[in-house]
Amino acid sequence: MPLRARGTGVGLADRLQAYLPRIVLSPTIAAAAVFIYGFILWTIWISMTNSGLLPRYELAGFVQYVKLFASDRWWVASRNLAVFGGLFVTFCIIFGLLLAILLDQRIRVEGALRTLYLYPMALSFIVTGTAWRWILNPGLGLERLVRQAGLESFTFDWLVNSKMSIYTVVIAGVWQSTGFVMALFLAGLRSIDDAVIRAAQVDGASLPRIYARIIVPTMRPVFFSAVIILTHIAIKSFDLVMVLTGGGPGYSSDLPATFMYTFAFTRNRLGFGAASAVMMFMAVMAIIIPYLYSELRVRRDG
Amino acid sequence: MAERPPTRAPVQPGAVAGRIFLYGILVLAALYFLLPFFVMVTTSLKSMAEIRTGNLVSLPREITFEAWREAWGSACVGVQCEGIKGYFYNSIRMAIPAVLISTAIGAVNGYIFSKWRFRGSEVIFSLLLVGCFIPFQVILLPMARTLGTFGLAQSLTGLVLVHIIYGLALTTLFFRNFYVGIPDDLVKAARIDGAGFFRIFFRIILPISAPIIVVTIIFQMTQIWNDFLFGVVFTGGDTQPVTVALNNLVNTSTGVKQYNVDMAAAIITGAPTLLVYILAGKYFLRGLTAGAVKG
Incomplete structure (x- = not known):
């Protein structure tokens, strides 16, 4: 009798032990199911209703999307994202790669320089945006500096010029993220086998040629990662625009992220805001799912 | 990221000019990255009178911590004028x-x-x-x-x-x-x-x-x-x-814009x-x- 009792006791403990990881993990699984997937579905639902100030849950089809695509402001925000995203990604990669290559030439104070290039990444976009807002200030900032230096007719009013305001976001964004891209490329450069380079040197190839023909092409995965990450940052960009231009003048520097915030939370057009959020979500997924797929596949193969 | 052992870029006598050029670009880049921070610090130490007469990169003639005191304890964030200290504690x-x-x-x-x-x-x-x-x-x-x-x-x-x-x-x-x-x-x-x-x-x-x-x-x-x-x-x-408090402070449109207080608040936030x-x-x-x- 005692033996059997002991026997079932062990069996239960064993079974509990076997299920313990699942039990411990279950709160996270539940949280992800509800707060990620459930909430995404919820937002999609709201986007298909006539919700205004308060959510209403009778489905109304695609009216909000029809309104969204008819909205001039949405297209301004989308075009801005294309302009901002394109320039932001391009300049970050050019400057990041350049700095990485230059830093890779046995620089004596490399550590210190790297620290300087990368510190903006530790700061909030709100903090650095505040600084750029002041530097780009049309009255007292850069404009005054250049005028005092002798160029009396110099004007620099991009911050309040609705044709140029989105480019101030590019300037601040590139400044903030270049160091990070440099770090990615530097890590990539360091992982290249020196034997390949030495062999090319023995063959008499010049250093720029070695970089252009051998080193940079082998870093294709790093380029790929950098483009994905930067595009992802660009689509999510919100803080920088809010502090730098507030989306203005007018709505000339709106991005989808600020567009969504404005309509969902300050103008109380929930259905409309939700529709723009769903569009953002789909844009990100279109980029991320192939990326994740390729990353995970590579890992499994390797 | 470990330092690379010295294998690449063999130093030749003729390459000295190239090295100087290289270091020049790298230092220039460093200055570019530092500039906004430098501007933040110097602006935060100036009085508004000096900001109106000076320029972006001039050093403060007279260093004052008034803007820092104000940013921390008495600047107006929204309707309240108690500085950002309460919000700083919120963040903690x-x-x-x-x-x-x-x-x-x-x-x-x-x-x-x-x-x-x-x-x-x-x-x-x-x-x-x-x-x-x-x-x-x-x-x-x-x-x-x-x-x-x-x-x-x-x-x-x-x-x-x-x-x-x-x-x-x-x-x-x-x-x-x-x-x-x-x-x-x-x-x-x-x-x-x-x-x-x-x-x-x-x-x-x-x-x-x-x-x-x-x-x-x-x-x-x-x-x-x-x-x-x-x-x-x-x-x-x-x-x-x-x-959020910093953004509200910076984007407040009422009253005289105090750039020195903005900068001090931004440094405190960061x-x-x-x-x-x-x-x-x-x-x-x-x-x-x-x-x-x-x-």
């Missing part, structure tokens, strides 16, 4: 529990996803990973409703919860990737000796986790402290974190993460690249 009260809890849960999750895999765990992990990438706009409205339902709207507790929930995917990823590199035999041997799930975690896994704990805490601290979106949506009035970066830059970078090259 938000960041500490959010960072610690999300890191702790992430450690256990990562341990399961690497050492206690079960049927379907890889799929669950991939599904969780998506949580790192979603644009948070797509969950804001339901979250606001849910927090309201539970009486947590506009509260710091609600904000902490939000940070924990949406930080979990990344902290789990960090720990999982670290534990994957630890030999399975270590865990198997302990299991044969009769050690259970928690015993192995606390006795074997946790003691060797110090580096990844540091990386995760630093990464989460930076993310959560610097967050603006969740703060501006889920808090209001005197529960706002400091980033100080904690900047300090962490200076003290533990190596770990910061590791988190950044781990968080970037996900999977």
Whole structure:
């Protein structure tokens, strides 16, 4: 009798032990199911209703999307994202790669320089945006500096010029993220086998040629990662625009992220805001799912 | 990132000019990155009178800490004129529990996803990973409703919860990737000796986790402290974190614009993460690249 009792006791403990990881993990699984997937579905639902100030849950089809695509402001925000995203990604990669290559030439104070290039990444976009807002200030900032230096007719009013305001976001964004891209490329450069380079040197190839023909092409995965990450940052960009231009003048520097915030939370057009959020979500997924797929596949193969 | 042993770029006598040119560009780049910070510091130490007459890069003729005092204790953020100190404390009260809890849960999750895999765990992990990438706009409205339902709207507790929930995917990823590199035999041997799930975690896994704990805490601290979106949506009035307060201060259109106070407030807001970066830059970078090259 005692033996059997002991026997079932062990069996239960064993079974509990076997299920313990699942039990411990279950709160996270539940949280992800509800707060990620459930909430995404919820937002999609709201986007298909006539919700205004308060959510209403009778489905109304695609009216909000029809309104969204008819909205001039949405297209301004989308075009801005294309302009901002394109320039932001391009300049970050050019400057990041350049700095990485230059830093890779046995620089004596490399550590210190790297620290300087990368510190903006530790700061909030709100903090650095505040600084750029002041530097780009049309009255007292850069404009005054250049005028005092002798160029009396110099004007620099991009911050309040609705044709140029989105480019101030590019300037601040590139400044903030270049160091990070440099770090990615530097890590990539360091992982290249020196034997390949030495062999090319023995063959008499010049250093720029070695970089252009051998080193940079082998870093294709790093380029790929950098483009994905930067595009992802660009689509999510919100803080920088809010502090730098507030989306203005007018709505000339709106991005989808600020567009969504404005309509969902300050103008109380929930259905409309939700529709723009769903569009953002789909844009990100279109980029991320192939990326994740390729990353995970590579890992499994390797 | 280890320093490369001296193998590349053989130094030839004729290359000296090239080296000078190289260093010139690198120093120029450093100055460019430093410029905004330099402008922030010098502007914050000037009086408004001096700002109106001087220029962006001029050093303060007379150093005054008046702007710092005002930014901390008496500048107007919205309708209240008590400076950003209250919001700074809010950020501390938000960041500490959010960072610690999300890191702790992430450690256990990562341990399961690497050492206690079960049927379907890889799929669950991939599904969780998506949580790192979603644009948070797509969950804001339901979250606001849910927090309201539970009486947590506009509260710091609600904000902490939000940070924990949406930080979990990344902290789990960090720990999982670290534990994957630890030999399975270590865990198997302990299991044969009769050690259970928690015993192995606390006795074997946790003691060797110090580096990844540091990386995760630093990464989460930076993310959560610097967050603006969740703060501006889920808090209001005197529960706002400091980033939101700074934005309100900078974007206040009433009264005379005090750029020196803006700059002092911005430096105060950025100080904690900047300090962490200076003290533990190596770990910061590791988190950044781990968080970037996900999977």
